[in-house]
Amino acid sequence: MRTHVVDHPLVAHKLTVLRDQATDSPTFRSLTEELVTLLAYEATRDVRVEACEIHTPVAPTTGVRLATPGPLVVPILRAGLGMLEGMMRLLPTAEVGFLGMVRNEETLEAATYAERLPDDLSGRQCYVLDPMLATGGTLAAAIRFLVDRGADHITAVCLLVAPEGLARLEEELADLDVPVTIVTSALDERLNEKGYIVPGLGDAGDRMYGVAAG
Numbered sequence: 001m002r003t004h005v006v007d008h009p010l011v012a013h014k015l016t017v018l019r020d021q022a023t024d025s026p027t028f029r030s031l032t033e034e035l036v037t038l039l040a041y042e043a044t045r046d047v048r049v050e051a052c053e054i055h056t057p058v059a060p061t062t063g064v065r066l067a068t069p070g071p072l073v074v075p076i077l078r079a080g081l082g083m084l085e086g087m088m089r090l091l092p093t094a095e096v097g098f099l100g101m102v103r104n105e106e107t108l109e110a111a112t113y114a115e116r117l118p119d120d121l122s123g124r125q126c127y128v129l130d131p132m133l134a135t136g137g138t139l140a141a142a143i144r145f146l147v148d149r150g151a152d153h154i155t156a157v158c159l160l161v162a163p164e165g166l167a168r169l170e171e172e173l174a175d176l177d178v179p180v181t182i183v184t185s186a187l188d189e190r191l192n193e194k195g196y197i198v199p200g201l202g203d204a205g206d207r208m209y210g211v212a213a214g
């Protein structure tokens with residue numbers, strides 16, 4: 001597994017505003033989109049392309065286009081939904097599949113409550129969107145789900161990751177022979193006793209959409 005922390009002053013600036021508890025929901029949502037577009041530029045460095053012949057108004061030439069089948073973008077509901085538009089700005093022709101997952105805040109175990117994805121992901125490159133990689137339970141389950149369906153290349157885009165979550169992914173996904181890359185704007189210090197990332201930004205879903213029951 002490879003982890004890439006994007007080192008760019010605009011990423012750091014936007015992340016700082018997201019972390020600030022004084023930032024309101026509309027600002028949080030629009031900054032998330034902007035930040036994800038910057039992360040998406042790095043996350044798509046190895047998006048699959050194929051050669052193609054075209055004619056410019058002046059001469060024939062060889063270029064590249066996205067390979068077929070194209071990438072699948074998978075936001076993890078709820079909070080991953082707030083990252084979708086930022087990603088689609090760079091991959092407007094990508095297909096989108098949805099996974100609804102929630103972490104039990106007592107046990108910290110992840111559960112899947114919704115799934116809307118192609119049945120067969122053979123040969124598909126998948127981009128998973130989830131703002132927070134905390135204990136890693138949610139992302140580990142999501143990645144295994146996609147690989148079990150046939151996905152052969154996984155990139156997860158996360159606003160923030162915790163060292164504990166990265167270690168869990170390394171351990172739980174060690175048996176996969178599919179390349180997994182995590183692209184993030186920061187590797188934070190640790191988790192607190194409630195499984196929240198420190199310093200983090202709080203509950204990403206709540207900050208985007210309001211406090212959810214349960």
Ligand SMILES: O=P(O)(O)OC[C@H]1O[C@H](OP(=O)(O)OP(=O)(O)O)[C@H](O)[C@@H]1O
Nearest residue numbers: 078079102103133134135136137138205
């Ligand atoms: O790494 P983990 O410890 O599994 O935690 C990370 C998960 O927690 C949050 O989702 P949450 O369960 O709060 O659902 P929500 O997006 O609906 O708020 C976050 O968006 C991740 O999906």
Ligand SMILES: O=c1cc[nH]c(=O)[nH]1
Nearest residue numbers: 134196197202203204
């Ligand atoms: O810090 C955290 C941890 C899990 N989920 C969040 O939204 N924030």
Ligand SMILES: [Mg+2]
Nearest residue numbers: 203204205206
């Ligand atoms: Mg939440």
